[in-house]
Amino acid sequence: MKKIIALVLALVMVLGLAACSKAPSAGGEKKEAELKVGLICLHDENSTYDKNFIDAFKAACEKAGLVYGESYFITTNIPEGAECKEAALDLVDQGCTWVMADSFGHEPYIIEAAKECPDVQFSHATGTKAHTEGLKNFHDAFANIYEGRFLAGVAAGLKLNEMIEAGDIKAEEAKIGYVGAWPYAEVKSGYTSFFLGARSICESATMDVVFTNSWYDETAEKEGAQKLIAGGCVLISQHADSYGAPSACEEAGVPNVSYNGSTEAQCPNTFIVSSRINWEPYMSHCIDCVKNGEEIETDFVGTIDDGSVVLTDFGKKAPAAGTAEKVAEIKAAIVDGSLKIFDTTTFTVKGKALETYKADVDDMGDYVGETEVVKDGAFLESTYRSAPYFDIDIDGITLK
Amino acid sequence: MLGFHVVKRKNMDWWKAWLIRGASIILGAAVCAVVIVFLTGKDPLDVFETMVDGAFGTERRIWALLQGIAMLLCISLAVTPAFKMKFWNIGAEGQALMGGLASAACMMFIKDALPNWLLIFVMVVTSMLAGAIWGVIPAFFKARWGTNETLFTLMMNYIAMQIVSVFISIFATGGSGKIDVLNASTKLGWMPSVGGQAYLLNVVIVLVLTVIMYVYLKYSKQGYEISVVGESENTAKYIGINVKKVIIRTMLISGLLCGLAGFLLVSGADHTIARETVGGRGFTAIMVSWLAKFNPIFMVLTSFLLVFFEKGAIQISQICGLNASFSDIIVGIIIFFIIGSEFFINYEIKKNAKEGGSK
Numbered sequence: 001m002k003k004i005i006a007l008v009l010a011l012v013m014v015l016g017l018a019a020c021s022k023a024p025s026a027g028g029e030k031k032e033a034e035l036k037v038g039l040i041c042l043h044d045e046n047s048t049y050d051k052n053f054i055d056a057f058k059a060a061c062e063k064a065g066l067v068y069g070e071s072y073f074i075t076t077n078i079p080e081g082a083e084c085k086e087a088a089l090d091l092v093d094q095g096c097t098w099v100m101a102d103s104f105g106h107e108p109y110i111i112e113a114a115k116e117c118p119d120v121q122f123s124h125a126t127g128t129k130a131h132t133e134g135l136k137n138f139h140d141a142f143a144n145i146y147e148g149r150f151l152a153g154v155a156a157g158l159k160l161n162e163m164i165e166a167g168d169i170k171a172e173e174a175k176i177g178y179v180g181a182w183p184y185a186e187v188k189s190g191y192t193s194f195f196l197g198a199r200s201i202c203e204s205a206t207m208d209v210v211f212t213n214s215w216y217d218e219t220a221e222k223e224g225a226q227k228l229i230a231g232g233c234v235l236i237s238q239h240a241d242s243y244g245a246p247s248a249c250e251e252a253g254v255p256n257v258s259y260n261g262s263t264e265a266q267c268p269n270t271f272i273v274s275s276r277i278n279w280e281p282y283m284s285h286c287i288d289c290v291k292n293g294e295e296i297e298t299d300f301v302g303t304i305d306d307g308s309v310v311l312t313d314f315g316k317k318a319p320a321a322g323t324a325e326k327v328a329e330i331k332a333a334i335v336d337g338s339l340k341i342f343d344t345t346t347f348t349v350k351g352k353a354l355e356t357y358k359a360d361v362d363d364m365g366d367y368v369g370e371t372e373v374v375k376d377g378a379f380l381e382s383t384y385r386s387a388p389y390f391d392i393d394i395d396g397i398t399l400k
Numbered sequence: 401m402l403g404f405h406v407v408k409r410k411n412m413d414w415w416k417a418w419l420i421r422g423a424s425i426i427l428g429a430a431v432c433a434v435v436i437v438f439l440t441g442k443d444p445l446d447v448f449e450t451m452v453d454g455a456f457g458t459e460r461r462i463w464a465l466l467q468g469i470a471m472l473l474c475i476s477l478a479v480t481p482a483f484k485m486k487f488w489n490i491g492a493e494g495q496a497l498m499g500g501l502a503s504a505a506c507m508m509f510i511k512d513a514l515p516n517w518l519l520i521f522v523m524v525v526t527s528m529l530a531g532a533i534w535g536v537i538p539a540f541f542k543a544r545w546g547t548n549e550t551l552f553t554l555m556m557n558y559i560a561m562q563i564v565s566v567f568i569s570i571f572a573t574g575g576s577g578k579i580d581v582l583n584a585s586t587k588l589g590w591m592p593s594v595g596g597q598a599y600l601l602n603v604v605i606v607l608v609l610t611v612i613m614y615v616y617l618k619y620s621k622q623g624y625e626i627s628v629v630g631e632s633e634n635t636a637k638y639i640g641i642n643v644k645k646v647i648i649r650t651m652l653i654s655g656l657l658c659g660l661a662g663f664l665l666v667s668g669a670d671h672t673i674a675r676e677t678v679g680g681r682g683f684t685a686i687m688v689s690w691l692a693k694f695n696p697i698f699m700v701l702t703s704f705l706l707v708f709f710e711k712g713a714i715q716i717s718q719i720c721g722l723n724a725s726f727s728d729i730i731v732g733i734i735i736f737f738i739i740g741s742e743f744f745i746n747y748e749i750k751k752n753a754k755e756g757g758s759k
Contacts, residue, residue: 086460089715
C-alpha cells in the first residue's frame with residue numbers, strides 16, 4: 001500500500017511539473033499562413049558535415065527574413081530511424097511547409113512523412129529515391145561536388161609537380177593517398193574526379209585509397225592517413241568528416257587537400273585547399289518555391305557555376321606557385337562545358353577505354369545497373385538522378 | 401576533527417523519503433536555473449517550459465515520448481533481474497542488437513513466404529532467441545569458469561556491432577553501409593498500428609512486461625532465488641539453491657527480453673537494422689534500473705525522466721539555440737541531486753558529541 005501511495009505521489013510530482021507549462025500555443029495556430037521551414041540534422045554543429053548544412057540553412061532563412069525558433073527551426077541529433085519521421089512530422093505540426101533532412105539514412109523516413117503530409121514539401125540531401133518514388137512533395141538534392149574535387153585535384157597535381165621539380169620525389173613516386181568513408185558511389189565518384197584532376201596536371205600520379213567504413217571516425221581517419229603516408233603517399237586527401245586525416249598530415253608534414261571546409265587554422269603548414277558543397281543556393285531556391293507556390297525539382301543538382309560547389313581560400317604555405325591562376329583557368333573550362341570531368345579518353349578500366357556502363361540509378365535495392373550512363377565520350381554523372389552513381393574502379397587507383 | 405559523523409538510518413518514513421526526493425529535484429532544478437541564467441542569460445522558466453513543451457506539446461510528441469519510454473524501459477526491465485543477482489550485465493546493447501538483426505533478417509528473407517501474423521511470430525521467437533544466446537554465453541562462462549561478466553558482456557556488445565556491420569555489407573552491396581527500410585511497400589513484418597497509433601502496441605507490450613517483471617521479482621520463487629544469490633552466493637548454496645543454474649536462467653531471461661526489445665525497435669519503429677538501432681539504450685538502461693533500485697514500477701518513472709530530458713533537449717535546441725550538450729548539463733545536475741537524495745535517505749548526519757565526551 002505504501003508503495004502505491006508513494007507511486008501516486010511521484011506521479012503527481014511529475015505531472016505537476018508538466019502541468020506548469022502553458023497550454024500549447026492555442027492562439028498561435030494559422031495566424032496568416034506565415035512561412036515556416038525546418039531542417040533535420042543527424043548531428044549538431046560539432047560535426048563539420050552538419051555544420052555545413054546548419055550555416056547554409058541559417059543564411060538562406062535569414063535572407064528570406066525568417067526568424068530562428070519562430071519561423072525557421074533546426075532539429076539536431078536525429079538518428080536515421082523512426083525518430084526522423086517523428087521529427088519531420090513534428091516540424092509539420094509546428095507549421096512548417098518545407099522540411100529538409102541532411103543525412104543519407106534519413107531518406108526512407110522522410111518519404112514516409114511525405115506520404116502522410118501531401119501538402120508539405122520535403123527535401124532530402126544526398127538521397128537516391130525521389131525519381132522513383134513518384135511523390136510530388138518529395139525531392140532529392142545534390143551538387144556536382146566532383147567539379148570541386150577535380151579542381152582540388154588540379155591543385156594537388158600542381159603540388160606534386162612542384163615536389164618533382166624540386167627533386168623531393170621522383171616522377172614515379174608521385175603517389176596520392178585518399179582516406180574514404182565507405183566504398184560507396186558518392187565516395188568513389190569523389191576520389192576518382194579528384195584523381196583525374198591531379199593526373200591532368202601530373203601525368204605520373206597514382207593513388208592509394210583506404211576506407212574507414214564510417215562517415216565520422218577521427219581515429220580511423222587519422223590511422224588511415226598515417227598508413228598511407230607510411231606506404232609512400234606524398235600527398236593526402238579525404239572524404240570523411242573529422243579532422244583525423246588533416247591532422248595526421250600536419251604532424252607528418254605531408255600536404256593535404258581537405259573537404260567540407262578550410263583546415264588552414266588547424267593545419268597551417270600543409271593545407272592546400274578544400275572543396276565543399278554550399279547548400280545555400282538550393283535552400284534559398286526551395287524557400288522561394290514554397291513562398292511562391294512553385295514546384296521544387298524532383299532532383300536538384302547544384303553546380304560550380306551556380307555557387308553550390310565552392311573551393312575555400314588556398315592555404316598560405318602549402319600550395320604550389322601559380323595554383324590559383326591555373327585552377328581559375330580550369331574552372332572556366334568546366335563552366336563553359338569545354339572540359340568534361342569524366343571524359344572517357346582520360347581514364348581506362350582494366351586497361352580498356354570505357355565505352356558503355358550501366359549504373360544502378362534506380363536504387364531499388366537490387367544493386368543491378370540498368371541505365372546506360374556513357375554517352376558522347378563521357379560518363380554522365382548526376383544526370384539521371386542528383387546523387388552520384390559513378391562507382392567504377394579506374395586504372396591508377398589502388399584500393400588498399 | 402570534523403564536527404559531525406555519518407550514521408546509517410534505520411528506517412525512514414516513506415513519506416519523508418519522498419519529501420526528500422521531491423525537494424532534491426526542486427533543488428536540482430533551482431541549480432539548473434542558476435546555471436541557465438549564468439551561461440546563457442535566458443529566462444530559466446522559458447527553457448524549462450520549452451522542454452516540457454517538447455515532451456508534451458502535441459499529441460504526437462506525447463506518443464513519441466511514450467514510445468521512447470517504452471523502448472528504454474523494455475531494455476531496463478531486461479537487465480534488472482541480472483543486476484538484482486549482482487551479475488553486471490552491461491551487454492544489453494549487443495543482446496538487443498542481435499535480436500534486432502534476427503528480426504531484420506526474417507523481414508528480408510521470409511517476406512511473403514509466410515502469412516504476416518506468422519512472420520511476426522517467427523520474428524519474435526528468433527529475436528528473443530538471438531538475444532538469449534548473446535546473453536547466455538557470458539553467463540555460461542561465468543557459471544562454469546568464473547569469468548568476469550562485466551568485461552565479457554561489454555565485449556559482446558562490440559562483437560554484436562561488428563556482426564551487424566558484416567551483415568549490412570552483405571545485404572547492402574552498394575557500399576553505403578545502410579540497409580533500406582525493409583518491405584516499405586508491403587509492410588510485411590511491421591508491427592500493426594492499433595487505432596491509428598503506430599506505437600500503441602509497443603507501449604502496451606512493455607506495460608504488461610513491467611507488471612510481469614514486478615510480480616516475477618517480488619512474488620515468485622525464482623525471483624526470491626535471484627535476490628538470495630545477489631545478497632550472498634554462499635547463503636544461496638547453503639540453503640540449497642543451485643547458483644549456476646540461477647545465473648544461467650536469469651541471464652536467459654535477460655537476453656530474451658533484450659531480444660524482444662530488438663524486435664520492438666526493428667518491427668515497431670525503424671523497420672531496418674543499423675549499428676545504431678539500439679542507440680545506446682543498452683547503457684542508459686543500466687542507469688534507469690539502478691536509479692529505480694531495481695523496482696520495475698519505479699523504472700517507469702526513471703525512464704520517463706531520462707526520455708523527458710532527451711525530448712526536451714531537442715526542443716531547446718530548436719527554439720532556444722542551445723545544443724544537446726546543454727541538456728546533458730541539465731540532466732547531469734538533476735541526476736546528481738537525485739542520487740544525492742538517496743544518500744540522505746539512507747544516512748543521517750549527526751553532530752559529534754561534545755569535546756571529550758567520546759574519548
